[in-house]
Amino acid sequence: MIKESIYLSNLIDKGKEDDFVKSMVESAKHLDGHEDALVRSDKAISMLTQKSNILSKSIGKEVGLKHHHSENVHLGIIKEVTAKSVILENAYNTETCLKFSNVDILSEEEIFEWKKNNFKLEYFDLTAIFPSKSDKKHLIEMFKNIGPVIDAEIIDVYNGEQIDDSQTSYTFHYSLFERNEKDYVEEFIEGIGGITR
Numbered sequence: 001m002i003k004e005s006i007y008l009s010n011l012i013d014k015g016k017e018d019d020f021v022k023s024m025v026e027s028a029k030h031l032d033g034h035e036d037a038l039v040r041s042d043k044a045i046s047m048l049t050q051k052s053n054i055l056s057k058s059i060g061k062e063v064g065l066k067h068h069h070s071e072n073v074h075l076g077i078i079k080e081v082t083a084k085s086v087i088l089e090n091a092y093n094t095e096t097c098l099k100f101s102n103v104d105i106l107s108e109e110e111i112f113e114w115k116k117n118n119f120k121l122e123y124f125d126l127t128a129i130f131p132s133k134s135d136k137k138h139l140i141e142m143f144k145n146i147g148p149v150i151d152a153e154i155i156d157v158y159n160g161e162q163i164d165d166s167q168t169s170y171t172f173h174y175s176l177f178e179r180n181e182k183d184y185v186e187e188f189i190e191g192i193g194g195i196t197r
Helices: 002-013 017-031 034-056 108-118 136-144 179-191
Strands: 062-067 073-081 085-089 095-099 103-105 122-131 151-158 167-176
Touching: 034 073, 034 103, 062 085, 062 108, 073 095, 073 108, 122 179, 136 151, 136 167, 167 179
Parallel strands: none
Antiparallel strands: 062 073, 062 103, 073 085, 085 095, 122 167, 151 167
């Protein structure tokens, strides 16, 4: 059974769809499932076509691909898509060529979780002044939804002598994947009326 699966996978890899369908039909004769085999072969070809279409539309964008056998995740920018494979360029300018039949495309959520668990995160503190009537719960939710921010918490709240009575100072502790995204976070806070300190 394993040898048969490898043989069928190799047929798809080599672009021999007709031979693949014939083999599935032959296999089905032994299992009394001629029509089921045709449906399965059509589904397999359809899945490969769908992968090819999705990846072709994502050229120049970041994707995550998980290898079926090794379960390794390959993250990178799509450089090229051929009839049977995709070429990714990673952060180190190294290219990797992967066959459609050997990988699954990860969702944005799966890529985000994988990065959180595998990348070294950058941590920062940012103090900003907002009107005292600002709601702490809404401020932290807003901060967490700033594009590059991975996670955030408020670690200090101050409304003492050094600032106006109508204002409160909040210190946010947050994490990013990239250090250079820190400027974007500060610009965002200033853009919504926060005064950074």
